[in-house]
Amino acid sequence: MIVLRQKAAQMIRLAVKAEPTLEVSGFGKAHLEDGKITVTDIIIPPQEGGGAYTDIEKGNLRTTLIEIARKGHTLSDYPVWWHSHCGMTTHPSRQDDDTLELLAESVPDLGWFAGLVTNLRGEYYGWIDVEHPVGLFAELDVEAKGTFASHGVATQVKQMMKRVIDKSPVTPKGAYPSLRGQALPYEYGVWNAEDLASFRKIAEEGEERGR
Ligand SMILES: [Zn+2]
Numbered sequence: 001m002i003v004l005r006q007k008a009a010q011m012i013r014l015a016v017k018a019e020p021t022l023e024v025s026g027f028g029k030a031h032l033e034d035g036k037i038t039v040t041d042i043i044i045p046p047q048e049g050g051g052a053y054t055d056i057e058k059g060n061l062r063t064t065l066i067e068i069a070r071k072g073h074t075l076s077d078y079p080v081w082w083h084s085h086c087g088m089t090t091h092p093s094r095q096d097d098d099t100l101e102l103l104a105e106s107v108p109d110l111g112w113f114a115g116l117v118t119n120l121r122g123e124y125y126g127w128i129d130v131e132h133p134v135g136l137f138a139e140l141d142v143e144a145k146g147t148f149a150s151h152g153v154a155t156q157v158k159q160m161m162k163r164v165i166d167k168s169p170v171t172p173k174g175a176y177p178s179l180r181g182q183a184l185p186y187e188y189g190v191w192n193a194e195d196l197a198s199f200r201k202i203a204e205e206g207e208e209r210g211r
Contacts, residue, residue, distance in 0.1 A: 028080030046163035082116035090125035
């Protein structure tokens with residue numbers, strides 16, 4: 001079971017609501033006690049997000065690890081990776097499983113990492129990847145303590161959310177229907193930025209030829 005203490009629960013809720021269209025992600029400071037993974041605090045690393053992916057780049061992860069080290073901890077002290085699925089269900093994707101596995105492998109001293117997916121409706125899905133002694137994924141119950149209104153916590157979240165950059169592709173007005181019948185890339189309900197760039201190119205070249 002994953003237990004979110006009040007402060008952690010409130011921070012996650014504030015972060016998710018602050019960017020309702022971004023898959024904000026972060027880590028949770030937690031300890032394992034009586035079979036419960038209790039989350040007491042969270043950290044939101046610098047990141048670039050879109051509607052259907054959450055991207056903590058290596059450089060940003062490095063910054064996070066330095067921040068954690070400054071607090072006198074290591075990633076093993078933050079063994080819960082959480083992220084928002086915005087308005088979608090909280091079921092983890094294949095990529096989420098892969099990320100969790102990667103994180104579990106990166107803390108050999110601990111040998112496991114817990115994942116937590118939440119959404120705008122305040123639903124949660126918890127699961128764990130155990131690497132040692134045998135590899136396994138297991139679903140975990142999630143208990144989120146009632147949130148409370150703390151100005152200090154809200155300020156902390158606001159501060160960390162400044163480093164969350166919206167990289168959602170911008171949909172140009174009315175550009176798509178005229179793209180010469182090309183099948184348009186549509187993934188998880190948002191445009192993929194790279195595909196969008198290549199389609200823009202096709203559209204521009206098409207105009208060139210048409211002259
Ligand atoms: Zn996900």
